[in-house]
Amino acid sequence: MPIHCPILIQPISDDEFDAIDLVVMACAYAAQNRLGRLCDEHVYENDVAARLRAEGFTDVHTQVRVTVSHRAFLKTYRLDLVIHGMVYELKVVDALCPAHDAQAYHYAALLGIGLIKLVNFGSSSVEGRLRACPFPRIDRYQVTVNRQRWKPLSERCETLASDAEACFRSWGGFLDARLFEEALVWFNGGDLECVQRLPVVRDNISLGSHPVHLHASDCGFIVTSMTEDAAAHEIQLRRLLDLLPLRAWQWINIHHHEMRLITVLK
Numbered sequence: 001m002p003i004h005c006p007i008l009i010q011p012i013s014d015d016e017f018d019a020i021d022l023v024v025m026a027c028a029y030a031a032q033n034r035l036g037r038l039c040d041e042h043v044y045e046n047d048v049a050a051r052l053r054a055e056g057f058t059d060v061h062t063q064v065r066v067t068v069s070h071r072a073f074l075k076t077y078r079l080d081l082v083i084h085g086m087v088y089e090l091k092v093v094d095a096l097c098p099a100h101d102a103q104a105y106h107y108a109a110l111l112g113i114g115l116i117k118l119v120n121f122g123s124s125s126v127e128g129r130l131r132a133c134p135f136p137r138i139d140r141y142q143v144t145v146n147r148q149r150w151k152p153l154s155e156r157c158e159t160l161a162s163d164a165e166a167c168f169r170s171w172g173g174f175l176d177a178r179l180f181e182e183a184l185v186w187f188n189g190g191d192l193e194c195v196q197r198l199p200v201v202r203d204n205i206s207l208g209s210h211p212v213h214l215h216a217s218d219c220g221f222i223v224t225s226m227t228e229d230a231a232a233h234e235i236q237l238r239r240l241l242d243l244l245p246l247r248a249w250q251w252i253n254i255h256h257h258e259m260r261l262i263t264v265l266k
Contacts, residue, residue: 002170003110005066005079011114011136012085020086021117021130027051028119028126037122041090044121045080048090052083059084066110070167073183079107087113092122096129106176108133109140140172143257150250151263156216157250161261163187164223164252173257180254181213181223188215200243210244218247225254237264 012020031047045062052060064079081088089104100118108116114136120127145165152158167183188194197209212220226233230253237249241264249264 002070003066003068005064005111007061007064007082009082009085009087009111009113011112016084017086017115020083023052023055023057024048024081024083024086024088024117025119025126025128027055028121028128032121032126035121037092037124039092039121041080041092041121044092045090049081057083066107068110068171068179070170070183073186075179075182077107077110085113087111087116089116089118091118091120093120094122096120096127101129101131102176104131105133105174106179109135109172109174112136112140135174140174140257141169143168143173143259145169146258146260149263150261151248151265153219153248153250153263154216157219157263160184160188160215160221160250161252164261165259168254168259173254175254177223177225177254180252184215184221184223184252185213188213198244198246201245202243207243210240212244212246215250218245219250220244220246220248221250221252223252223254227255234262234264241266 027048030051031044035043035047049060049062061082062080064082066077066079068075079087080090087107089107091100096118104116104118112135114133116131116133118129150161152161163184164180167180185191185194194213195211196214198212200207200210214220224233237251241249247266251262251264253260253262
């Protein structure tokens with residue numbers, strides 16, 4: 001299976017969640033009261049799990065592996081805490097931020113669940129943030145690939161597009177674009193071969209170097225998840241392209257159900 005989790009995680013009702021969450025958050029507050037707010041995440045994870053088992057919960061799992069694969073590429077994620085089908089992602093930060101929300105949505109999409117909760121032990125009081133997701137109600141695999149602005153400049157470009165599309169159709173939409181970027185880097189030789197630092201030159205003045213994902217000697221690729229900012233981002237891509245010894249960017253932009261393949265030429 002392209003996405004695999006060793007335990008069955010099914011969507012739960014609001015009432016089921018409320019009953020579980022009442023005890024989980026009580027255990028989280030007790031953990032912070034006893035341990036403080038400076039421990040590593042896994043310490044709180046283990047403490048909350050132990051408290052839940054002491055409360056009589058039997059279906060408690062930590063560090064649950066979720067694997068995503070395509071051909072020989074394999075990516076492993078770990079769910080911090082799963083209790084009777086409810087997934088909790090634990091943090092130790094000053095405050096939760098949009099990047100943490102994005103991670104939660106990504107995990108929820110992979111699992112096809114509608115609720116996932118972030119719990120932060122690093123703030124002055126335990127911070128809990130419930131994220132409601134639409135994934136039990138939608139088909140993530142009804143995807144479209146738009147190649148209207150795509151120009152394969154070599155066979156390597158066409159292979160890049162084919163690999164990106166194959167992963168998208170295999171894994172579905174609404175996932176973090178970094179997963180697709182990691183896969184494409186792997187298909188193009190891994191970090192050592194694919195990620196190169198190229199010289200940045202403005203008006204014949206050398207300004208340093210910039211890391212670029214290369215699938216061909218004169219062509220780089222970029223994977224993003226842009227929405228209304230896509231037009232502004234393309235302007236920035238063109239500015240950067242003018243500074244680098246590249247012929248073009250092959251830009252792969254993924255938003256929800258749609259993948260757009262765009263060639264940005266110098």
